[in-house]
Amino acid sequence: MGGQAQGPRPSAIGQALLAISDQWTLLILQRAFLLRTKRFADWRDDLGMSESVLSNRLKELVAGGLLLPSPYREEGRTRTEYLLTEQARELWPLLVHVWSWERAWVPRRAGLPELVHETCGNRTDVELGCAACGGAPVTARDTETLRGEATFAQVAVPRLHRKTVRVNAEDDPLSYFPETFELLGDRWGTVLLAAAFLGVRRFADFQAELGVAPSVLSNRLRRFTELGVLTTDESEGGRPRYRLTDKGLAFFGVFAFLIDWAQRWYTGPPGTDLRLLHRACGKPFQPYLRCLSCGEPLERPAVAFLVGADGELRPAASTG
Ligand SMILES: [Zn+2]
Ligand SMILES: [Zn+2]
Numbered sequence: 001m002g003g004q005a006q007g008p009r010p011s012a013i014g015q016a017l018l019a020i021s022d023q024w025t026l027l028i029l030q031r032a033f034l035l036r037t038k039r040f041a042d043w044r045d046d047l048g049m050s051e052s053v054l055s056n057r058l059k060e061l062v063a064g065g066l067l068l069p070s071p072y073r074e075e076g077r078t079r080t081e082y083l084l085t086e087q088a089r090e091l092w093p094l095l096v097h098v099w100s101w102e103r104a105w106v107p108r109r110a111g112l113p114e115l116v117h118e119t120c121g122n123r124t125d126v127e128l129g130c131a132a133c134g135g136a137p138v139t140a141r142d143t144e145t146l147r148g149e150a151t152f153a154q155v156a157v158p159r160l161h162r163k164t165v166r167v168n169a170e171d172d173p174l175s176y177f178p179e180t181f182e183l184l185g186d187r188w189g190t191v192l193l194a195a196a197f198l199g200v201r202r203f204a205d206f207q208a209e210l211g212v213a214p215s216v217l218s219n220r221l222r223r224f225t226e227l228g229v230l231t232t233d234e235s236e237g238g239r240p241r242y243r244l245t246d247k248g249l250a251f252f253g254v255f256a257f258l259i260d261w262a263q264r265w266y267t268g269p270p271g272t273d274l275r276l277l278h279r280a281c282g283k284p285f286q287p288y289l290r291c292l293s294c295g296e297p298l299e300r301p302a303v304a305f306l307v308g309a310d311g312e313l314r315p316a317a318s319t320g
Pocket of ligand 2: 117120121122291292294
């Protein structure tokens, strides 16, 4: 993909994280999905972003193949709008799963939008299924992770941007809660979580896997413990072991969609592959979302989100 390669090429997941693990990038994509936003001024006004940050992110999204610039005429002038590419549209289930996780696990002042499944007419939630065998629900415990020989040092990627704090994010009815960004919008956060899903439990093992400075690692482990994503129990020698809580395990679906998407769109060096197997069918796990009310697979055109204080119904964007 675009950009000049420096150092070893990251794994497919590393490249995927490079493309999307940024707060503003995720919010730009979310608005494009949910509100059909495709013009500079609309993102700027809706997200309260500075113009320089917004134009920087749009450039990256175009270079990374996630947005397609398209000219349109307005008041006699040619302007540009940005359309979701097929690669970006495949992130839809990941973003819906983030919504579902926040709804279940993150208390917040402003209520999240509600998902309406138009096929059955219910306000509903989603669950994860395996498209290879049709089985659902599938949890982290129902899968097995297969990996190459590489460590996560090749998954982790340097952060492209300094973190910026978003003001009033909690009052934004569509916003991803800051907790989500700690799990998904922070490179060490995401690989730490990936390692935890792989069964890594001890400080020294995390350190060996991630190749991260001890201070950074202990900071993230403490944060994840505070967030209730990890919990500790003492074991041999009084050293803590870190385990995923139910809240942490529930993030598995997002992780599964991330791996699935990464492997369809990026290629990493040999040995850096990560694959999930669905134990029940023995096949590679192909995540899909299904409606908790009627059990049917969720397709984007049949899903709407109720947003806004007035409960105004806006269809999920199906343009592209
Ligand atoms: Zn299966
Ligand atoms: Zn349904």
